[in-house]
Amino acid sequence: MGFRQLVRLAATALATAALAGQAGAGESKQPKGVIELFTSQGCSSCPPADAVFGEMADKGDVVALAYHVDYWDYLGWRDTLANPDNTARQKDYMRAFGSRSVYTPQAVINGRTHVNGSNRQAIETALAETGGLPVAVSVKHAGDSMVIEVGESSGTNQKAHVLLVYYDLATPIAIRDGENQGRTLYYWNPVTGIQTAGIWHGAVARFEMPVSEIAKKGTGGCAVLLQAVGKDGAPGPILGAATIPRADSL
Template sequence: MNLLRLATAVLLLALPYGALAQENVKRPKAVVELFTSQGCNSCPPADETLSRLALAGDVVALAYHVDYWDYLGWRDTLASADNTARQQEYNRAFGNRSVYTPQAVVNGRQQMNGAKRGKVEAAIERMAGTAEGMVVDVKVSYSGDSVIIETGELPRSVDEAHVVLVYFNAASEVEITRGENRGRNFTYLNAVSGFHSAGMWHGKKARFELPMSEVAKKGAGGCAVLVQEMVSGGLPGPILGAAIVTRPPNW
């Protein structure tokens, strides 16, 4: 993992610190959400795939560490019950009978084994630039003590969608001393530390204003904005737009 650690350091040094973020809106190619666990011996290849996507910079790559493998002998240091609940909601939306790791979800639309790098990349490329890709512009800027999120519109009706803020740790080094991955060291990128809805979105241009202090406190490592459609029962569905919130100098 030495090469990955070096790449991580370069990435962190290169993070933009301009007064305005997203001034020229560029849609990411995709959003990839990985449900993973430090106690899962089949997860390291998936973790590496997600790290490569995060470092490439054109995909919003998020790692949700889950807690249901903690009984195997190692308690995941980045896991949360909320992350597990999000995976369970996705699986109900997909009609799955059970959850598993590593599971990757691309654009909220397609699931696959996250360790199958070729399948993940093929899903990204298949959806990019189509109606299943990022079709809504998301712009993030700063005004005084506020973070401003602005969205474009969608040329169709939307029954229910949320603007979701996802907070993550840019890089977390973990030494695993027990369980199936004992004796191994990993640098996990973009491990999700929390998320919440910033408001409802109805398919039209919209503006959301949030206190910078709140976003800075929760998103000290980083923050992503997802425009996500909800499906039957309020379950997570297609992700229509996304952006990474960059940090101002006083963050």
């Protein structure tokens, strides 16, 4: 068995054990924040950010989501994990932040600010300075359903979308062309899809979804984001978050 295969098996085992631990607890734990990394396999400056992101995701105290974008594909390597919806989400964030252009590696913290994704200290500082996640979000397994419970807001006229963000397990990719040609790189929690589960209006609320949906859309599981949305539809601050483990670990 080669070194790369050993690394892959070890990482998969760690991820599965972590998810099983979440399931054993019966309810998701409150994270200290949400890190959304916009990255690309065709970006030469992204591997250091991917490594930092992987280490922070592995700690388990944040919701960590990697959105692979497609606008660097012209450099010679088509990102195998890229999705046009991921690029659209990054552009929406840039519109919300008043920025003129997108870039990689970019880490968006709690939907409130963005920093260079390879700068661990900047990410940690942003997690502390953005004030965390003020609204409690929990997930419970009940038979064939996953029940999402959202707490109330201390503010007034609060409204947010309940988003389900599906992602795969850590994935090793052999890059055969482009700026990272010849490297095999690991990508943690690559996002595979996003859907809106409902709208929260500031009061205690309950949302229910079939467990089977998780397995269909992401091998790693699903994150629940309670995210405010601007009048123009641009994403706003993330008010709460939780993770749902893979269905086969429940």
